[in-house]
Amino acid sequence: MKCDYCGNEAFYYQRYSNKHICKECFKKDIERRVKKVLGRKIIKNNVKIGIGISGGKDSLVMAHILKKLFKHIPNAKLICFFVDEGIKDFRETAKFYVEDFCKKNKLKLKIIKFKDEIGYTLDEIVKNNYLKELNIGKPCSFCGVVRRYLLNKYALKERCDYLAIGHNLDDFCQTIIMNYIEGNIKNIIQFGKEIDDDKFVKRIKPLKLIPEDEVKIYADINKIEYQKDPCPYSSISYRHKIKEIIKILEEEKPGIKFSILKGYEKLLKYIEFKEDIKKCKICSYPCSGEICKVCLWLKKLEQLNKINKN
Amino acid sequence: MKCDYCGNEAFYYQRYSNKHICKECFKKDIERRVKKVLGRKIIKNNVKIGIGISGGKDSLVMAHILKKLFKHIPNAKLICFFVDEGIKDFRETAKFYVEDFCKKNKLKLKIIKFKDEIGYTLDEIVKNNYLKELNIGKPCSFCGVVRRYLLNKYALKERCDYLAIGHNLDDFCQTIIMNYIEGNIKNIIQFGKEIDDDKFVKRIKPLKLIPEDEVKIYADINKIEYQKDPCPYSSISYRHKIKEIIKILEEEKPGIKFSILKGYEKLLKYIEFKEDIKKCKICSYPCSGEICKVCLWLKKLEQLNKINKN
Structure with a gap:
């Protein structure tokens, strides 16, 4: 099959657009979408962006594209933040990928350690049975909150204008659907609205319009090596169910992921919520x-x- | 197993409440929920309620419960409206069940015919290829709109205060999830908000809190006979997919249907939409x-x- 854009050999059929695409046009398409999400408000001179980087495909692909997009923007600065929670073996492997990636891409890297920041590694928190004492059900609940806190702390310290997080389209849809289904209004609203505060670095999600499959493909084409094993603490059974459900829906109606996101963003505009x-x-x-x-x-x-x- | 309410022999395990229930307590529970949905605003002296009745389980169970609830309300009146769209065989069977039911339950019945009202039966509309001329994709799109119009027309003519429609909890959840997924904001809002207009009889949905399975069980216990075949024109593939998905979710988290509905109703309160x-x-x-x-x-x-x- 030929690429519907340029006529070269296609390597991928994008079902939701009903187009065959070659590698070069695929790359351009992905990067164009990231550019669209960021817009001129963010891609501008003198901007400084903090990048939350974990070593997984999403954050490395995001960093790769941001590097490319900001290459020629005068005085734009990027800095990567890697949070080392202290998860034996798992985090060392991740760090290996991240350090290698940042070196290759000449990206500044700051490593933030749970041990230094809160006095304990995540492994220690779990082993000491502190989660129970803190009334926290799962390690992820503790880790997620502390990680977000530390990323913000360092983005603030480094005077970043924005903090980039590698959520892809599938992550967005899962969160939206889960909140809908659970009737979690507070989350529905907070997930979408920006917090405007001096102490809070505005978050941006450059991969918002990229389905997970395509993040993977983009990583492969660009030979970005990333950590593939899941975190040993992750317990994603419910989210996984939602993932399956969205897959069924996407097979039934290609493009449904985009419409879930679009519908959610439209809905947010009508919501009056002051807290x-x-x-x-x-x-x-x-x-x-x-x-x-x-x-x-x-x-x-x-x-x-x-x-x-x- | 014993009934968790009265200790008699249980016949049903209600998974979402984790209770075993006997037939009598099950009936009471269902009727109690209908009463809760209606409230004192609707269950009051001198009220007149039109009941949209199709011959299916939902509308007959609804009529049965309404009859019971309003039996002792001074000067409360009920009238059933049956719309005969003119669908060969299918509607005759339905009419048989409806007439038998109304006779047994001493309910007033008004039969409204598409042929009399719009000059054509639905069969004729389809056979004459008029749907294409009217730019309508499916018979259901035509039939649904005309049916709602006629029910309102006759409820108005009969000076009904309310028009009762037999949507059960599953119907609600399917519609809500479909609108969420398709990002159909207008529908999300219109489905939930009441139209306040002289020419529009307020709709009530007494079965809102009853899952479809339990409507069926209630019909069986009360020996309510209803039409079981689906309409020959019905094409419910997408809605059916959503139904499957909600089933998966309900198995994963019993009670999720109630939380979908509750979350939706909470969300509506925050939506500012003026049209x-x-x-x-x-x-x-x-x-x-x-x-x-x-x-x-x-x-x-x-x-x-x-x-x-x-």
Whole structure:
């Protein structure tokens, strides 16, 4: 088959657009979509972007494309943040990919360690049975919140204008559908609306319009090597079910992922929701209560540490 | 197993409540939920309720429960409306069940015929190839709109305060999820909000909190006989897929149907959406354009009739 754009040999059939595409046109198409998501508000002179990088396909593909897009933008700066939670074997492998990638792509890299920041690795938190003490069900609930907190902390420290997160189209759809199904209004709204606060670096999601399959293909074409094993703590059974369901829907109606996202964004425009954003009394980050989750946990961890030592 | 409410022999395990239930308690539970949906605003003296009745399990179960609930309400009146679209064999069978049911339950019945109202049966519309001329894809799209129009017309004529429609919990969830997935904001909003207009009889959906399975069980326990064959024109492949998906979700998380509905209703409260409701220039019913769909179609059908006769 020939590429529907340029006539060269096609290598991929994009079902939702009903087009056959060659490698070069595929790359261009992906990069064009990232550019569209960012827009001129973000792709501009003197901008500084922090990139949350994990070593997985999404964050490395994102960093690769951002590097390409900002290459010729005067005085634009990129810096990668890698959070090392301290998960034995798993994180070392990830770090290997990340360091190699950043070296090859001449990207500045900052490694942030749970051990340095909160006094414990995630492995230690789990082994010490602290999750139960903190009333947290799964390691991911702890890790996700702390990771987001640290990424923001360092993006702020580095005076980044934006913090780029590697969520792809499938991640968006799963979260949207899960929130719909669970009737989780607060999440429906918070997931979509920006927090406007000095202490909060605006998040951008460059891969918003790229389906997961195509992130993988883009990585392969560009010979981006990434970590393939899942995190040993991950327990994604429900999200996985939702993933399957979206797959069924996409097979039935190609392009449904785009319409889930589009519909959600349209819906957000009609939603009137005002919630007082308070400041954490300890770290002054925006949060919904008096003290943010991370500070609350850190305080408790300190007490637990004291109890253990006595 | 014993009934978790009264200790008698249970006949059914309600997975989402994790309860075993006997027949009597099951009936009471279903009726209690219908009562809860209607509330005191609707269950009151002197109210008149029109009941859209098709001969299927949902509408007959609904009529059965409404009859029971309004039995002792002073001067409350119920009237059933059966729309005969003129679908050979299928509608005759339905009519048999409906007439038998209304006779047994001493319910007033008004039969409304497409042939009398719009000059054609649905069979004739399809056979004459009029759907294509009217630019309508499927018979259901024509039939559904005309049916709703006629039910409203007669409920208005009979001075009903409310028009009861037999949508069960599964119907609600399917519609909600379909609209979410397709990003159909207008439908998301219109499906949930009431139209406040003199020419529009307020719709009520008494079976909103009853899952489809339990409507069936209620019909069986109460020996309500209903039509089981599907309409020969029905083409429900996409809705059927959504039904399967909701089934998967419900198996994964029992009670998810209730949370889909609850979440949707919560969401509606936050939505600000104002649309000018115009009046159809011909029939003065509320509609979004200058002329309502039904009047537009009827005008075209008249023209088509003239052309055919010439």
